[in-house]
Amino acid sequence: MTPQILSRTLLRELDTLRDEIRSYPDERDLWTVPPGVRNSAGNLALHLAGNLRHFVGGVLGGSGYVRDREAEFRRRDVPREEVLALVEAAREEVESALARLDPAGLDAEYPLEIVGRRPRTGDFLLHLGVHLAYHLGQIDYHRRIVTGREGEVRAVAVGALAADG
Numbered sequence: 001m002t003p004q005i006l007s008r009t010l011l012r013e014l015d016t017l018r019d020e021i022r023s024y025p026d027e028r029d030l031w032t033v034p035p036g037v038r039n040s041a042g043n044l045a046l047h048l049a050g051n052l053r054h055f056v057g058g059v060l061g062g063s064g065y066v067r068d069r070e071a072e073f074r075r076r077d078v079p080r081e082e083v084l085a086l087v088e089a090a091r092e093e094v095e096s097a098l099a100r101l102d103p104a105g106l107d108a109e110y111p112l113e114i115v116g117r118r119p120r121t122g123d124f125l126l127h128l129g130v131h132l133a134y135h136l137g138q139i140d141y142h143r144r145i146v147t148g149r150e151g152e153v154r155a156v157a158v159g160a161l162a163a164d165g
Contacts, residue, residue, distance in 0.1 A: 001106060006125045007098035010052070013132045014091045018084060019153045020139050021045055027080040029146045039073065041139045041146075042083060047072040048135055049086040055128055057093025059112050060101060060121070065093065098125075 020041070024030050030042035039047075047069075054067035106122030114124065144150045 001122055001126070002103055003098045003101040003106065006106075006122070006129065007095060009129050010056075010094050010098070010125075010132065011091060013129065013136055014048075014052070014087060014094065016153060017045060017048060017132075017136055017139065018087050018091075020136065020143060021080060021083055021087065023149075023153055024080075024143060025147060025149070028077075029143075030080065030083070031077050032142075032146045034142075034145055037142065037145075039138075040076075041142045042078060043073050043075070044135045044139050044142075045083050045087060046075060046078065048132055049083075049090040051131065052090040052128065053086075053093050055112075056097050056125070057090065059110075061093055061097025063093050063097070 021030065024041070030045075031040045033040050050067050050069060050072045053063065053065040057063040058065040058067070101121075106120065106125070108121050109118040110121045110124045112118075119127070140153060143153075
């Protein structure tokens with residue numbers, strides 16, 4: 001595992017998140033919470049952007065981002081363009097931080113204690129990618145349920161992982 005493959009994977013998923021948010025025909029549907037579901041797609045998108053901006057952009061990249069996790073789930077009816085801007089900010093911070101991460105840094109302890117321990121940075125970045133993909137799947141399913149539209153977003157595109165040259 002290298003910082004580059006982790007970066008390409010996270011960026012691919014963030015691009016898919018952007019495409020999911022754009023694919024809701026009515027942006028009000030982003031904030032719909034169907035019965036049996038805890039969070040809207042809008043709140044999950046805010047959560048994913050905040051999570052990556054904090055743990056990758058802020059902690060590893062030194063971006064200075066300050067997270068308000070509670071607000072990620074409390075905010076409602078945020079305009080689609082603002083949600084997309086936050087996803088783009090997360091994308092830029094992930095790309096910047098991981099471009100500067102030395103491959104040996106993946107074996108080092110993550111600089112922040114997580115639930116009482118310090119995992120290896122590479123292990124924690126992998127966890128963040130799985131967390132992103134998990135919620136991305138929830139958003140895709142949410143969109144299909146709320147809009148009745150399926151198959152519009154091509155998620156988990158293996159070709160996006162191909163090395164540049």
